[in-house]
Amino acid sequence: MTQPRRRGRRPAGEDTRTALLAAARQVFTEQGFDGATVRGIASRAEVDPAMVNHWFGGKRGLFAAAVELPADPEAVRAHVFGGDREHIAERAVRAFVTVWDSTAGGGFAALIRSAATQEAAATMMREFITAIFGEAIRDLGVDRPELRLSLFGSQLSGLGLARYVVKLEPLASADVDTLVATVGRTLQHYLTGELELP
Template structure:
C-alpha cells in the first residue's frame, strides 16, 4: 500500500498554504499586497485579502511577514520597522510631540538606514506610486498621532497634514536637494527650530481652519 504524499512542511496530506511547484511565493504576496494597499489603503486591506489575491493561505503571509504593518513595510521596501519610531513618538507626553517627532525622524534619516528611506520615497513618488506614499503617511505614520490629538470639535486631520508638509519639506531639503545649511546643520538645532512649529500644528492655535475642515468631513 502506497503512503500518502508528504506536504512541503512534512505533514501528510492537507492544505499547506504553499502553491505547489512554485518558488515565487514571497514575491507573489508582495505584488498582491502592493496592489491592494494602493487600491484600498492600509486599513481596508486584510491579510486574508492579500493571501487570496496571491493564491496562498493567510498563515503563509503571517509566516513570511508577521504583521500587516510589516507586510506594508516590505511592500514599499522600507528598510526599517516603523513601529520602533512610532512607539517612541506615541509614548511621550502630548506637549513634547513636536520635538520628539523631529528628533526621531532625523535619527532615522541620518542613520545607516537613511539612504534606504530616501530611496523608498523617491521610488514611490518618482514611480507614480502616490497612493502608496499617501497610505504610508496617512494611515501608518500619522494616524496614531491624529488619534492622540483629536477632540470632539477637531478630528486632527488638518493638523497632521500640516505636520506632514513640514516633515516632507525637511526630508527633501536635507536629504534629496542637500540644501545648505539645512543639509549640514546638527540635528538638535533643527529640533529646536522646527519642533515648536510642529507642536503648534499639533496642539496650538491654527485658526478656524481645523474645525471647519473637520465639519466638512462630517457632511
C-alpha cells in the same frame, strides 16, 4: 519553525516572504492601502493568510516592507506618541532623522520618486500615513486633527525633501538638535499649538 500544512500552496519560508512582497506590491498598487486585504494579498501569492502575520505582523508591516521603509512604523508611532505630550515633535524629528539618515538619503528619495511617479503610490502613502498617525493625533484630543496631521506631514516630508533630495545646506547636514529646535518647534505647534484659522 514547523512548516504549515501544505494545501497546494507554497511552503513557509523565504519563498513565501518573497511571494507575499511581490503580491503586496501588485495589490497595494491596484487597490490602495485601504482597499487591499491580507486575504487578497495572500491569495495572490498563493500562500496561507496566516503567513502575513507570521512574516510581517499584519497589513501595515507588509506595506512597510513592500515599500522598503527602513523602520517598523508601529514601533516608531508607539515611541513618538507614547511619551509626554510636550516632546512628541522632538521624538518625531529624532526618529525621522535617525531612520532616514541610515539609508544615506537614498531611501527617502526612492519613496518620493515613487509617490511623484505613480498616482497609486501616492494614494497608498496617503492612506498609510493616515492609518498610522491619524488615530494618534485624534487621541491628543486637539481640534482639527486632520488639518494638524496634514500640516505635520507637510513639514516633516519637506524636511526629508530638503535634507535628502534637494540637499539644501545647512539643513542637509545640520545636527539633529538644530533640527529639533527649528523644524521640531514647528511640528509641535502643528500638533498641539493653537491654530489661528481665518
